[in-house]
Amino acid sequence: MEPRWPRVRNVSETPAEDVRRAVEAAVWAPSVHNTQPWSFSHRGSRITLRADPDRRLGVADPTGREMVISCGAALLSLRVAVRWLGYEPEVRLLPDPDRPNLLADVILGARIAENDDDRRLYDQIRRRRTHRGGFVPGPGVSPALQAKMRLEAQREGAGLLVVEDPHALRVLAALTEAAEHLQQLDASYLRESARWAPRPGTSRPEGVHEEAYPRRERRTEPYFPGRDFSRGQGWGSAPGAGAGSAQEQVTGLVMLITTSGDAPGDWLRAGQALQRILLRGAQEDVSAAFHTQALEIPELRALVRGRFCRGRHPQMLLRLGRAEAARASVRRPAEQSMIEDF
Ligand SMILES: Cc1cc2nc3c(=O)[nH]c(=O)nc-3n(C[C@H](O)[C@H](O)[C@H](O)COP(=O)(O)O)c2cc1C
Known part of the structure; x- marks a missing residue:
C-alpha cells in the first residue's frame, strides 16, 4: 500500500x-x-x-x-x-x-x-572543488552535459555561452592575461589579494591555501593564466607522483555565464546558475577552473560583453574538463556564518 x-x-x-x-x-x-x-x-x-x-x-x-x-x-x-x-x-x-x-x-x-x-x-x-591549471586530454564535457548545463542556467534566469571559435578563445585568453598583468601593477589590488592568499601552514579556515593551486602551471593552448596566489613565492602543491604529470594538458571547454541585466538580482541569479552548472559537472567528474580577472576590470568586461556576449552581461568565465587530481579547500565552521536573527 x-x-x-x-x-x-x-x-x-x-x-x-x-x-x-x-x-x-x-x-x-x-x-x-x-x-x-x-x-x-x-x-x-x-x-x-x-x-x-x-x-x-x-x-x-x-x-x-x-x-x-x-x-x-x-x-x-x-x-x-x-x-x-x-x-x-x-x-x-x-x-x-x-x-x-x-x-x-x-x-x-x-x-x-x-x-x-x-x-x-x-x-x-x-x-x-575548484580546479586550477590544465585538464587531462580526452573526452571532456559531453554534448549531453553541455545541453543539461545550458538548461540549468536558463532555469535560474541566466544564460550559458560555450565559446568554441578559436579566435574568440585566443582573445579571451589574452584578455585574462592582460587583466592579470594590470592587477599585478596595482599595489592596492596586491595588498588585498595577499590577505586572501595565506602563507603555507596557516590554520585560517578561509582564503586560497597552497594545497588549492599548483606550484607551476603547465601552459595550455590557448593559455588562461591563473591568479598568482603564491605571491611569487613558489608556494603551491607539487604535481602528484605518477599522476600523469608528464602528460600534455588542455584548456578544456570555455564558457561564459551571462545575464540580461547587471543588478544585484541578476548577480544572485548568476550565482545560482553557476552552482547548478558546477554540481551537474561534478556529478559526471567534470571540474571547473574560474578566470574572473578580466571581468574585474570595467574596460575589459565591457569588451567581453560587446564582442562575445551579444550585449548580455558577462558574470563568470570558466573552463571545464577532467582534472588529474582533486584540490583541497577549507571553510569556516557553519556556526561562524550564523548570526542572531534581528
Ligand atoms: C565569483 C567567483 C569568482 C572566482 N574567481 C576565481 C578566479 O579568478 N581564479 C580562481 O582560481 N578561482 C576563482 N574562484 C574560485 C574560488 O577561489 C573558490 O571557490 C574558493 O577558493 C573555494 O574553493 P573551492 O571552490 O575549491 O571550494 C571564484 C569563485 C567565485 C564564486
Missing part, C-alpha cells in the same frame, strides 16, 4: 536542526578568493541569507558583484540541501529593498518525498 504521507528522508527532530544541516552544506559553495562573504540567520523554519560586506573585496569587487554571485552559489546549495532534507524550499529574493545586504529568505515549506536527483546533486556539494 502507498504510504499515507510522502516518504521523507533525513528528518530531524526540530526545524533548528534541519536549518543547521542546510547551512552546513551551503557554506561549501565557491566564493571569490574563498572569502565566504555570507551570513545566515533563522527564525522558526525561515532561513535568511545576507551578504557580509566586511568580506567584500573592496579593490577587485567594489560593486559587490562577485560577493553576491558567491552568495547566489550558497543560496543554490541551501535550496538543494533543504530539498534533500525533505522540504520544498520557498524562496524570496531580495525581500527588503531598504536592506541591500539582505539577499534571500528560504522557508522550509511543505514536506516532499525522497527524490534521487536531489540526493545526487546534494552529494556533490561537499565533493566539488
Whole structure:
C-alpha cells in the first residue's frame, strides 16, 4: 500500500536542526578568493541569507558583484540541501529593498518525498572543488552535459555561452592575461589579494591555501593564466607522483555565464546558475577552473560583453574538463556564518 504521507528522508527532530544541516552544506559553495562573504540567520523554519560586506573585496569587487554571485552559489546549495532534507524550499529574493545586504529568505515549506536527483546533486556539494591549471586530454564535457548545463542556467534566469571559435578563445585568453598583468601593477589590488592568499601552514579556515593551486602551471593552448596566489613565492602543491604529470594538458571547454541585466538580482541569479552548472559537472567528474580577472576590470568586461556576449552581461568565465587530481579547500565552521536573527 502507498504510504499515507510522502516518504521523507533525513528528518530531524526540530526545524533548528534541519536549518543547521542546510547551512552546513551551503557554506561549501565557491566564493571569490574563498572569502565566504555570507551570513545566515533563522527564525522558526525561515532561513535568511545576507551578504557580509566586511568580506567584500573592496579593490577587485567594489560593486559587490562577485560577493553576491558567491552568495547566489550558497543560496543554490541551501535550496538543494533543504530539498534533500525533505522540504520544498520557498524562496524570496531580495525581500527588503531598504536592506541591500539582505539577499534571500528560504522557508522550509511543505514536506516532499525522497527524490534521487536531489540526493545526487546534494552529494556533490561537499565533493566539488575548484580546479586550477590544465585538464587531462580526452573526452571532456559531453554534448549531453553541455545541453543539461545550458538548461540549468536558463532555469535560474541566466544564460550559458560555450565559446568554441578559436579566435574568440585566443582573445579571451589574452584578455585574462592582460587583466592579470594590470592587477599585478596595482599595489592596492596586491595588498588585498595577499590577505586572501595565506602563507603555507596557516590554520585560517578561509582564503586560497597552497594545497588549492599548483606550484607551476603547465601552459595550455590557448593559455588562461591563473591568479598568482603564491605571491611569487613558489608556494603551491607539487604535481602528484605518477599522476600523469608528464602528460600534455588542455584548456578544456570555455564558457561564459551571462545575464540580461547587471543588478544585484541578476548577480544572485548568476550565482545560482553557476552552482547548478558546477554540481551537474561534478556529478559526471567534470571540474571547473574560474578566470574572473578580466571581468574585474570595467574596460575589459565591457569588451567581453560587446564582442562575445551579444550585449548580455558577462558574470563568470570558466573552463571545464577532467582534472588529474582533486584540490583541497577549507571553510569556516557553519556556526561562524550564523548570526542572531534581528
Ligand atoms: C565569483 C567567483 C569568482 C572566482 N574567481 C576565481 C578566479 O579568478 N581564479 C580562481 O582560481 N578561482 C576563482 N574562484 C574560485 C574560488 O577561489 C573558490 O571557490 C574558493 O577558493 C573555494 O574553493 P573551492 O571552490 O575549491 O571550494 C571564484 C569563485 C567565485 C564564486
